Amino acid sequence: MNYDFDLIVIGSGPAGQKAAVQGAKAGKKVALVERDKVLGGACVHRGTIPSKTLRENALRVKNMRANAALSNFKLAEDTEMATLINRLDQVLSAHDEYMRRQILRNNITTIHGRAKFVDPHQLQISKVRGEAETISAQNIIIASGSYPRKPDNIPVDHEYIFDSDSILSMLYLPKSLVVLGGGVIASEYASIFQALGVKVTMIDKYPRPLGFLDADLTGKFVHAFANMGGTWLGEHNVTSVEFDGLAGVITKCDNGVEVRSEKLLCAAGRLANVKDLQIENAGLALNERGLISVDNNLRTATPNIYAAGDVIGPPSLASASMEQGRRATCNALGMSLGRIASTIPSGIYAIPELSAVGLTEQQAQQEHGDVVVGKANFEEIARGQISGIQDGLLKLICDAKGRKLLGVSIVCEGATELIHIGQMALLAEADVDIFVESIFNFPTLAEAYRVAALAVIGQRSLREAD
Ligand SMILES: Cc1cc2nc3c(=O)[nH]c(=O)nc-3n(C[C@H](O)[C@H](O)[C@H](O)COP(=O)(O)OP(=O)(O)OC[C@H]3O[C@@H](n4cnc5c(N)ncnc54)[C@H](O)[C@@H]3O)c2cc1C
Numbered sequence: 068m069n070y071d072f073d074l075i076v077i078g079s080g081p082a083g084q085k086a087a088v089q090g091a092k093a094g095k096k097v098a099l100v101e102r103d104k105v106l107g108g109a110c111v112h113r114g115t116i117p118s119k120t121l122r123e124n125a126l127r128v129k130n131m132r133a134n135a136a137l138s139n140f141k142l143a144e145d146t147e148m149a150t151l152i153n154r155l156d157q158v159l160s161a162h163d164e165y166m167r168r169q170i171l172r173n174n175i176t177t178i179h180g181r182a183k184f185v186d187p188h189q190l191q192i193s194k195v196r197g198e199a200e201t202i203s204a205q206n207i208i209i210a211s212g213s214y215p216r217k218p219d220n221i222p223v224d225h226e227y228i229f230d231s232d233s234i235l236s237m238l239y240l241p242k243s244l245v246v247l248g249g250g251v252i253a254s255e256y257a258s259i260f261q262a263l264g265v266k267v268t269m270i271d272k273y274p275r276p277l278g279f280l281d282a283d284l285t286g287k288f289v290h291a292f293a294n295m296g297g298t299w300l301g302e303h304n305v306t307s308v309e310f311d312g313l314a315g316v317i318t319k320c321d322n323g324v325e326v327r328s329e330k331l332l333c334a335a336g337r338l339a340n341v342k343d344l345q346i347e348n349a350g351l352a353l354n355e356r357g358l359i360s361v362d363n364n365l366r367t368a369t370p371n372i373y374a375a376g377d378v379i380g381p382p383s384l385a386s387a388s389m390e391q392g393r394r395a396t397c398n399a400l401g402m403s404l405g406r407i408a409s410t411i412p413s414g415i416y417a418i419p420e421l422s423a424v425g426l427t428e429q430q431a432q433q434e435h436g437d438v439v440v441g442k443a444n445f446e447e448i449a450r451g452q453i454s455g456i457q458d459g460l461l462k463l464i465c466d467a468k469g470r471k472l473l474g475v476s477i478v479c480e481g482a483t484e485l486i487h488i489g490q491m492a493l494l495a496e497a498d499v500d501i502f503v504e505s506i507f508n509f510p511t512l513a514e515a516y517r518v519a520a521l522a523v524i525g526q527r528s529l530r531e532a533d
């Protein structure tokens with residue numbers, strides 16, 4: 068068969084972009100199809116980059132308040148959101164420029180239009196003006212991402228009731244905000260808006276936010292959130308949300324609790340972007356979670372079609388999506404790279420940041436029974452004191468002998484960077500002693516690794532003496 072392309076990639080988010088570049092680097096003829104007029108996907112335009120740009124200013128405001136003379140500092144009542152994401156245009160155009168140059172340099176054909184399957188090798192692309200084009204390829208990678216779930220009882224109107232796609236289009240910083248959800252998006256935005264001085268109430272049906280992380284970490288996060296003035300309502304199931312017809316939103320929970328706020332952010336999960344694709348024409352069906360199923364090689368049930376990124380489900384991270392995209396292409400082209408590394412770190416850019424790699428204490432107990440845990444509070448470390456860090460904790464989780472490192476969990480500003488020290492130790496299968504035998508710069512937050520490792524070794528000596 069003669070195909071138009073060796074590889075077609077659907078979607079230009081982190082997964083699609085890396086998949087296309089990998090194909091081109093292998094000398095293949097590649098097309099990248101994107102329905103938006105800009106490249107980059109949710110990550111660049113509605114997710115990672117915009118939220119982190121707002122976070123940067125929220126952190127500045129919070130740090131200013133750490134100075135006693137400025138502790139009552141408040142942003143003006145009519146602060147425009149645009150001023151709080153003032154650098155976003157610059158960040159986005161720098162990113163866009165970088166992506167376009169990369170795609171041009173690699174001779175990737177970019178087609179702007181909505182893709183749908185005609186059969187396993189052919190896609191029909193509907194373009195902005197309604198014209199359609201059919202293109203074919205030996206292999207196709209679905210990297211169509213995800214979009215915010217809108218529960219039936221939450222009337223998202225993008226004026227009072229927002230989702231993560233629209234929250235940054237609010238014109239002014241509100242006085243109060245309810246954040247529905249206790250997942251990653253909710254925790255990040257709730258703490259960012261609270262740091263900006265908005266009165267935030269975070270509501271989730273689960274007892275604690277970010278339930279996949281170590282309970283000590285989320286405990287510190289909730290404490291820090293409350294210290295900034297935020298309210299966490301765990302074990303509250305939201306039954307209805309409505310605009311009161313004047314200027315606010317009423318959120319009702321099944322236990323009778325009612326919260327009034329100026330605006331609401333619904334962060335109740337994300338769904339795979341598949342409805343336009345007509346995957347049934349390619350012999351595919353969605354699994355019970357509404358996702359596209361893949362095997363360890365990221366191959367779908369149709370042998371020439373692969374999928375990567377949010378469309379295949381957890382971990383639903385930009386970081387993991389990029390690697391999946393690259394691997395999907397390598398596998399499609401017979402350049403097998405083996406299984407994806409199991410040590411995928413998670414980085415939550417809340418205020419403070421939370422990050423983890425390997426097993427949490429609870430998971431390690433389930434898998435290994437007995438474990439040894441070493442902790443370091445950043446408040447007790449010179450750099451932590453200098454930086455005025457509160458609610459900072461690093462945990463090393465080791466096997467019952469107090470030797471083999473099983474996981475690292477950190478809550479602290481900079482946790483998403485610090486975690487990579489632990490990740491490298493895990494990948495190298497190093498003993499916890501590596502943190503004691505190494506000299507760390509002083510004063511640094513990284514020194515917490517040494518303090519926590521000493522705590523592990525202390526317990527090991529006691530166990531050995533028994
Ligand atoms: C608020 C928020 C903050 C986040 N922060 C982080 C973070 O800090 N770190 C992190 O690692 N992850 C973060 N994420 C998650 C991250 O954004 C996603 O995991 C990542 O974008 C997934 O990449 P993807 O390539 O699978 O899909 P996407 O980025 O969603 O891209 C998919 C692309 O496919 C296109 N597409 C869909 N259907 C079609 C079609 N039929 N035809 C043509 N094109 C189509 C879409 O237009 C889109 O451009 C965040 C997400 C959100 C919402």
Ligand SMILES: NC(=O)c1ccc[n+]([C@@H]2O[C@H](COP(=O)([O-])OP(=O)(O)OC[C@H]3O[C@@H](n4cnc5c(N)ncnc54)[C@H](O)[C@@H]3O)[C@@H](O)[C@H]2O)c1
Nearest residue numbers: 248249250251252253271272304305334335336383414415
């Ligand atoms: N830093 C990062 O890596 C980052 C940042 C943002 C998003 N993401 C990704 O985006 C994805 C989606 O995040 P999310 O936070 O929207 O989803 P989520 O599924 O993690 O959390 C949704 C939460 O909403 C709660 N909820 C839903 N309906 C409710 C109701 N009626 N009442 C009370 N609680 C209710 C659920 O209990 C759940 O805890 C995640 O998988 C994450 O990996 C990653």
